[in-house]
Amino acid sequence: xxxxxxxxxxxxxxxxxxxxxxxxxxxxxxxxxxxxxxxxxxxxxxxxxxxxxxxxxxxxxxxxxxxxxxxxxxxxxxxxxxxxxxxxxxxxxxxxxxxxxxxxxxxxxxxxxxxxxxxxxxxxxxxxxx
Amino acid sequence: xxxxxxxxxxxxxxxxxxxxxxxxxxxxxxxxxxxxxxxxxxxxxxxxxxxxxxxxxxxxxxxxxxxxxxxxxxxxxxxxxxxxxxxxxxxxxxxxxxxxxxxxxxxxxxxxxxxxxxxxxxxxxxxxxxxxxxxxxxxxxxxxxxxxxxxxxxxxxxxxxxxxxxxxxxxxxxxxxxxxxxxxxxxxxxxxxxxxxxxxxxxxxxxxxxxxxxxxxxxxxxxxxxxxxxxxxxxxxxxxxxxxxxxxxxxxxxxxxxxxxxxxxxxxxxxxxxxxxxxxxxxxxxx
Numbered sequence: 194x195x196x197x198x199x200x201x202x203x204x205x206x207x208x209x210x211x212x213x214x215x216x217x218x219x220x221x222x223x224x225x226x227x228x229x230x231x232x233x234x235x236x237x238x239x240x241x242x243x244x245x246x247x248x249x250x251x252x253x254x255x256x257x258x259x260x261x262x263x264x265x266x267x268x269x270x271x272x273x274x275x276x277x278x279x280x281x282x283x284x285x286x287x288x289x290x291x292x293x294x295x296x297x298x299x300x301x302x303x304x305x306x307x308x309x310x311x312x313x314x315x316x317x318x319x320x321x322x323x
Numbered sequence: 324x325x326x327x328x329x330x331x332x333x334x335x336x337x338x339x340x341x342x343x344x345x346x347x348x349x350x351x352x353x354x355x356x357x358x359x360x361x362x363x364x365x366x367x368x369x370x371x372x373x374x375x376x377x378x379x380x381x382x383x384x385x386x387x388x389x390x391x392x393x394x395x396x397x398x399x400x401x402x403x404x405x406x407x408x409x410x411x412x413x414x415x416x417x418x419x420x421x422x423x424x425x426x427x428x429x430x431x432x433x434x435x436x437x438x439x440x441x442x443x444x445x446x447x448x449x450x451x452x453x454x455x456x457x458x459x460x461x462x463x464x465x466x467x468x469x470x471x472x473x474x475x476x477x478x479x480x481x482x483x484x485x486x487x488x489x490x491x492x493x494x495x496x497x498x499x500x501x502x503x504x505x506x507x508x509x510x511x512x513x514x515x516x517x518x519x520x521x522x523x524x525x526x527x528x529x530x531x532x533x534x535x536x537x538x539x540x541x542x543x544x545x546x547x548x549x550x551x552x553x554x555x556x557x558x559x560x561x562x563x564x565x566x567x568x569x570x571x572x573x574x575x576x577x578x579x580x581x582x583x584x585x586x587x588x589x590x591x592x593x594x595x596x597x598x599x600x601x602x603x604x605x606x607x608x609x610x
Contacts, residue, residue, distance in 0.1 A: 221352060224396035226367065226378035229353035266353045267372070306351045310380045313395040314345060316565040317502045321348030321382035321393075 206248035207235050209274070213262050214298060221306055229264040230302060231271055234294035236260075238283045245294040257283075261291045265299040268292055350377040350392055357390065367392030399425045399501040399525040401478040405468045406510040408496070408523035409480070411458045417451060419458055421466070423525045424498065427477040431458075431466060435481035437489070463491040463529065465511075465521055487511050491521070492540050494531020495555050499562050501526035505569040512570040516550050516577065520558075522568055530554045549585055553577065556588035557597060564598035571608070576601040 213233035220227060236245050237256040244251060252258060257279035262272035270292075279287065313319075350356060355374045364370065367379040368390060377383075379394040401407075401423070409421035412428055420428040433446050433454060458464060465488050470479040482488035504510075504522050512520045513533055521529040530551050534540050543551075557576040561568060579600050580588055587593055 221380050222396060224379055224394045224398070226369075227352040228369065228378065230351075264353075303351055306380055307346070307349055310349050310351065310382075310395050311346055313565065314349060314382050317395065317567070319382050319393050319395060319502075321345065322384045322386065323348055 206250075206252045207246065209233065209260055210235050210246075210262075213272075214302065218302060218306070222309075229266050230299050231262055232265055232295040232298040232302065233260060233262040233272075234291050234298055236287055236291045236294065238279065238287060241283075243283075243287050243290040245290060257287075259287050259291060261288070261295060263292055263295040265292075265296045268296075345382070348383045349381070350383060351380045352378055356383055356392070361388065362390040363388055365389050365391035367394055396500060396502070399423065400476065401425055401429075401468050401471050401525070403468055403471060405524035406465065406521070407468060407478075407480060407525040408463065408465050408491070408521055408527035408529050409525070410496075411460055411462045411464060414454050414458070414460060417446075419454070421464065421480065423478060423480075423523075424501065424527060425476070425478060425525065427475060429466075429468075429478040429480045431464070431480050431482075435469070437482055437484075458490060463494075463496060465489065465491055465523070465529070468524075486535065489536030491529055492531060492534050493543060494519075494529050495551060497528045497530070497555060497558055497562075499526045499528050499558070499568065503562055503565070503567050504528075505567045507569055509570070512573075514554075514570070514574060514577075516554075517547055518550050518554055520554065520570070520573060522570075528558060528568070530558070553580055553585050553588065556580070556585060557601075560588060560594035560597045561601060563594055564602075566598050566602050572601050572605045575604045579604075 210233035213231060217231045234245060235247050236243055236259045237247050237251055237254070239254070239256055255277065258276035259279060260274040261270060263270055354377045355371065356368060356377055358374045360375065362375055364375055367377060367381060368375050369378050375390060377392045379392055381392045381394040384391045384393050407423045409423040409429060411419050412422045413420035417433045419431040421431050423429045433451065436457065438444070466480040466482050467488065468478050469481045501524065504524055504526060510522045510524065514520060517533065519531055519533050523529070532540055532543050532547055554573065554577060557573060557580050558568065561572065561576055566572065576597050579597050583593055
């Protein structure tokens, strides 16, 4: 059984998403085998348009708070959370946009993980063999 | 009570990558390694949708038809002949269970231990009942790996000679990523500054006074405690910047650190300075 804990330095909305993204990075850092990244992104709907990666101000509006945790390479949804009410007409649009948001986050996370891995492989003398 | 949070200090590794090809063969979890399903999958890989993909962050390793990913961070796996430092977790019927930082606790058999007085003899019922007198739960021991289990990877450790292996007296234990312990002939170092450093291959590093197993040590003096604390901070600095540990680099780091006070060694800038200079020094020495 493992334990991990996170420390908040600054908060501006999206804590649940940050917690999930940070945990993914921590697990990769620890070398625990994973099928794929788990990336999370939150969205809301305001006047018929979808707002991604909402901050504190947008969260405190009375619009829906929709959070998805997704495994980006297979687009499989791991967790879905909805607070307040979301109209059915908006559902497809929000899901599609949020999945795209999670894919974008995965690209950003992957960039950093690759950079870290390259540095660590050079330092620990782990040489690839192809 | 309130803890002051320091702003995160970007840690750049002291050793920069010099190989451009390295980047092409680095994969992260979920990355596709090959579309060819003929390969046999080994550590760090899995069958994705019509491809073989990676489950860890590391470097691809292909040998003939076997493909695996060498992870950059993983638990200590263990090899026969490694010297490990571990903490006793359980006292069982004829063996002790020792935590070595690997997936399973290591096993130390009663039959592979020297009794006090440098005696190796067949253990009888009396010895079995007195097991707790030798090593109790929570004791730190230093031993050598004798066997690696085939199915589950459980390590069996033993104490081959009396002078080096045994219960460790008062000292400091630092847990370090096992990758950072450089493989060498000697892991047990008696440093000229009156301290002993044991670099366990499992990443457990013990720093303490000179000792002979089973003989009582005198009270550790204040200057020796400072030396030990300084060594501990130097090791922590080297580890924080990804520098591999071996005896000469620890001594170099110790000499460089002498101009700072022991507690100043905990600051990020000082740690970076020590790691950088120690690494450069060791590079010059090998050239």
